[in-house]
Amino acid sequence: MDKKIKVLVAKPGLDGHDRGAKVVSRALRDAGMEVIYTGIRQTPEQIVATAVQEDVDSIGLSCLSGAHNKLFPKVVDLLKAQGAGDVLVFGGGIIPDEDIPGLKAAGVAEIFLPGTSTEDTIAFIKENVTTA
Amino acid sequence: MKDLVTGLLAGKVRPLAKAITVVENDRSGKRELLKEIYPRTGNAYLLGITGPPGAGKSTLTDKVISKLRQQGKTVGVIAVDPSSPFSGGAILGDRIRMQQHALDDGVFIRSMATRSHLGGLSKSAVDVMHLMDASGKDVIIIETVGVGQDEVDIVRIAKTTVVVMVPGLGDSVQIAKAGVMEIADVFAVNKADREGADKLFSEIRAMLDMIKDKDKPEIFRTVAVDDVGIDELVQGIFAHGDKVVETGLIQKKIAEKAESELRAYLLDSIMERSTTMTDYDEIVKRVADKQITPMDGVDEIFAGLGMTIKES
Known part of the structure; x- marks a missing residue:
């Protein structure tokens, strides 16, 4: 492989x-x-349709508009509805600290805030994707 | 694997997507999968779109998809972008131009990285095409990486190859060179609203005038971003396809495609056996040390595989 x-x-x-x-x-x-x-x-629907066709291991969502609480969980839910709940979803952008627990509870695996080193994001993906 | 095949043949999205991943990554699974679906292929119209980087291939593909959908045809798209020669990673961005089709069930788009394969395509592109074919797509568009002059794999695969050109890339000597310019069944002069488009058009025509064949490729002017000239281009593509069938050229194309697929696997298989079943690294070292020539090295490898070499 x-x-x-x-x-x-x-x-x-x-x-x-x-x-x-x-x-x-x-x-x-x-x-x-x-x-x-x-x-x-991109709408959550477009993102999930793309993820399914491309059979990706992970989705990184970036949102700076403040709509993350609505859009990120929507992506997770649509993935589950498609039987693709195993896709690792992470997010980044301007996201208040107090929103992070809610997003994680909704199935977003990790949130990377401004200032995060790209090395951390890379390490997180490598550790957490299931390449079965 | 059985579910994958059943789902794929029924035209379902997720089994097709998963099957493509198998073909891209897993050799043994791939063998089994292809055995199941290969007899069910050969029905789709295979359309190649190639041309230099920035010519507008993805935008043109996007607009062609729309026309095909208006005609009620289902479409599969394989969009190939280059892998980094250093990290092996890739950014696959062709799809940005095609996201208006993301929610259309009749369109399946898959991005592929070349994974250091030369020739303008990914090694697995042909097999991915077979999967899309077996899943019932009417037309399969393969968009190559942005090509320079010599990446012409696509011509052995597609029924019709469109070469997309844009003004401003070079003078008439570039047009006269061999390679990509020769493989076009149809030319699209894209960004035709820009300066130099008329000159490019006439230079291509002048080049074609020197061909003795009666069947010269047609040239179309397009402005893909504005959806200009796409109807005519699509008509021209299918007109070429009809001609290929009428003249019987299709039989030759099918045979050539089969041979090129066989050859690719043969070369792969020889390489794999050579590296796993002979003292490959040792032979490489002796070539590096100038003890033997590369050609002698090949003889030794073949001897190691138990194959005798006849002097030709």
């Missing part, structure tokens, strides 16, 4: 600030992962 880790980096919501998502994509690429980047303003 020569399995590469496949990650979908997606931006749900209406903000257009994609610098963070692009930096993370680039870092994951440099860590040897195959990254699918789908651009800004």
